[in-house]
Amino acid sequence: MSPSTPTALITGAGSGIGRALARLLAQEGYAIAVVDLREDGMRSLAEELPGQRVAWRIADVTDATGLQEAVRELEAALGPIDLLVANAGIGIETKAVNYSAADMAKVLNVNLIGVSNSIAAVLPGMIERKRGHLVGISSIASYRGLPRMIAYSASKAGVNAIMDGLRVELTPLGVRVSTICPGWIRTPLTKDIGGDLAFILEVDEAAREIAYAIRNKLVFYTFPRPMRWRMRLLTMLPRSWQDWYITRLMHTISTKKFGVAQVLSKPAGERSEAAG
Structure with missing residues (x-):
């Protein structure tokens, strides 16, 4: 139905930040195409948007063939995809002391592939x-590798690289490319954490930030603003200074009610487990 009724495809929109973003984009006039592994989440989302053009398919983002078939069916129902928000992702604790190739592969397969x-x-x-x-949902964890988030940080840094490379080639062809790096989003695991996680946003707030970046076609957008400048400044420091700061940050968080791995495995809109 584009261009009069643009269609947005959001992966992993059955819950969390993807779901909240789907509601916002529907309000802005998009037909909403959703891919997820959980039928109940997608079905209830469609029920929340009466009168809106919504279609969904069960698909796993790690299955390229199955995902392509799902997209073909969604385009047949709603029209060509004008906006892709690649949001589906997972977080698994990956510590150096029990480094797991299987866990690394699982996170990279979902979040990057x-x-x-x-x-x-x-x-x-x-x-x-x-x-x-094209919109890739990355994370502040992409700015540098973080302890206990080794796989997650690597996967999101890879997303940044993919989007940067595509943008240079695709902009002259009329296809815009955006990378969005959310900070911490409030979940049951982060609600009691303070200190350096003081800039936590609610899911709906984060979705509004992402919608803002999409609406204004921003090339690279990190939020909230205090975290944006903090991470930029951090990456300008020598590596040894960065390590010192990160070590102190991890110690501060680990002394709180929840462990650092629990908190840091859940940045911005990531789903708890399966891809899709």
């Missing part, structure tokens, strides 16, 4: 139509 598969499913059509917008 899943983004790649999502892009591959919609990009040919965007290039052919000479319009479209």
